[in-house]
Amino acid sequence: MSAVAARLGAWVLDRLAGIGHGARFFIRLLALLPGALGRPRLVIDQLHFIGNRSLSIILVSGLFVGFVLGFQGYYILQRYGSAEALGLMVALSLLRELGPVVAALLFAGRAGTSLTAEIGLMKAGEQLSAMEMMAVDPMARVLAPRFAAAVIAMPVLATLFSAVGVIGGWGVGVLLIGVDAGGFWSQMQAGVDVFGDLGNGVIKSVVFGFVCAFTALYVGHEAQPTPEGVSRATTTTVVASSLAVLGFDFILTALMFGAA
Amino acid sequence: MSTNRRIDTLVGGFVLLGLAALLFLALKAGNLGSFTGGGTYATQARFDNIGGLKVRAPVKSAGVVVGRVAAIGFDDQTYQAVVSLSIDERFRFPKDSSAKILTSGLLGEQYVGLEAGGDDKMLAAGDTIRMTQSAIVLENLIGQFLFSKAAEGDKKP
Numbered sequence: 001m002s003a004v005a006a007r008l009g010a011w012v013l014d015r016l017a018g019i020g021h022g023a024r025f026f027i028r029l030l031a032l033l034p035g036a037l038g039r040p041r042l043v044i045d046q047l048h049f050i051g052n053r054s055l056s057i058i059l060v061s062g063l064f065v066g067f068v069l070g071f072q073g074y075y076i077l078q079r080y081g082s083a084e085a086l087g088l089m090v091a092l093s094l095l096r097e098l099g100p101v102v103a104a105l106l107f108a109g110r111a112g113t114s115l116t117a118e119i120g121l122m123k124a125g126e127q128l129s130a131m132e133m134m135a136v137d138p139m140a141r142v143l144a145p146r147f148a149a150a151v152i153a154m155p156v157l158a159t160l161f162s163a164v165g166v167i168g169g170w171g172v173g174v175l176l177i178g179v180d181a182g183g184f185w186s187q188m189q190a191g192v193d194v195f196g197d198l199g200n201g202v203i204k205s206v207v208f209g210f211v212c213a214f215t216a217l218y219v220g221h222e223a224q225p226t227p228e229g230v231s232r233a234t235t236t237t238v239v240a241s242s243l244a245v246l247g248f249d250f251i252l253t254a255l256m257f258g259a260a
Numbered sequence: 261m262s263t264n265r266r267i268d269t270l271v272g273g274f275v276l277l278g279l280a281a282l283l284f285l286a287l288k289a290g291n292l293g294s295f296t297g298g299g300t301y302a303t304q305a306r307f308d309n310i311g312g313l314k315v316r317a318p319v320k321s322a323g324v325v326v327g328r329v330a331a332i333g334f335d336d337q338t339y340q341a342v343v344s345l346s347i348d349e350r351f352r353f354p355k356d357s358s359a360k361i362l363t364s365g366l367l368g369e370q371y372v373g374l375e376a377g378g379d380d381k382m383l384a385a386g387d388t389i390r391m392t393q394s395a396i397v398l399e400n401l402i403g404q405f406l407f408s409k410a411a412e413g414d415k416k417p
Contacts, residue, residue: 091289156278163281194290
């Protein structure tokens with residue numbers, strides 16, 4: 001009995017220490033963020049790697065999500081004789097939820113995993129230790145620019161996702177099905193609030209950028225320095241950042257849109 | 261250096277694309293240009309019943325959006341709803357204008373309809389619109405209809 005209690009206690013203490021370790025890592029990354037932005041060369045290289053290389057998957061997914069929203073939204077709305085509200089439905093669901101969330105999930109899969117694998121392999125190859133030996137702080141030189149780039153890239157990608165999705169919804173709704181184009185855009189413009197919907201969506205995507213970047217870097221940095229450890233860390237990144245994004249999305253949605 | 265320059269260009273294009281998307285969403289989906297430009301002035305209206313009116317519902321005059329509902333409160337002295345309307349500065353209304361709560365379409369959202377009066381003086385910030393007409397509540401309407409039917413039935417025999 002006491003052995004079980006001791007193990008439970010050790011487990012709780014372990015978790016607590018893990019949370020504390022993660023929080024310290026996060027605060028260090030935040031503290032290094034201004035310094036990283038002072039070395040734009042490193043951040044730009046990472047932006048290219050994280051942002052530009054994610055463009056294709058984000059744009060194509062956004063377009064297809066918009067297509068599907070157009071079809072499904074039309075199917076429901078035409079039953080109530082309000083097919084013109086399709087534009088509003090597509091825009092609101094993309095700006096408020098789907099844009100930030102799906103873009104963040106794709107981002108975790110596309111960019112988060114490569115960050116984790118990169119950092120994990122650097123650690124396994126003892127490159128990070130070698131840097132420390134040369135009195136170069138790997139947190140500032142390697143991790144912080146990646147963190148900054150991911151935090152910058154996320155809202156850009158989410159906004160692009162929403163914009164392309166709206167165009168996709170327009171393509172299916174107006175061009176293919178034949179919803180009135182004037183009603184489509186005017187209902188959208190009447191119902192979408194620039195700060196309430198678009199602004200909150202961008203805030204969401206910034207938060208998700210922090211979540212995904214931190215998860216990927218932390219998991220990579222804490223990976224076991226073996227091939228197996230790196231592969232496990234890559235999996236953990238996708239699972240942990242996806243769950244964290246969905247959890248944060250629930251909290252943010254409750255805070256932003258819950259009362260209205 | 262040439263690869264650096266290429267990457268700079270690509271990243272610049274990436275950020276520019278994001279800004280273009282934001283602009284597209286703000287202008288085309290959110291209609292930023294049309295309404296936030298000018299300031300607004302606040303007026304109040306008291307209603308016996310606001311039905312399902314919500315904050316940020318449009319204020320329309322002759323069908324054109326001229327303002328928004330800024331806040332909805334309750335006055336426990338008169339037991340009336342106090343609706344604050346913020347109206348676009350460009351539009352001035354006579355002091356004896358009347359406000360109604362209307363519904364767009366059969367199932368649509370509710371909005372405040374402003375009807376201009378004939379007074380020489382104009383509504384200023386902080387004024388209260390005197391003449392109001394409450395929202396039509398379907399249950400009350402059905403109740404009235406049933407009562408009048410019952411009254412007719414009494415008369416007949």
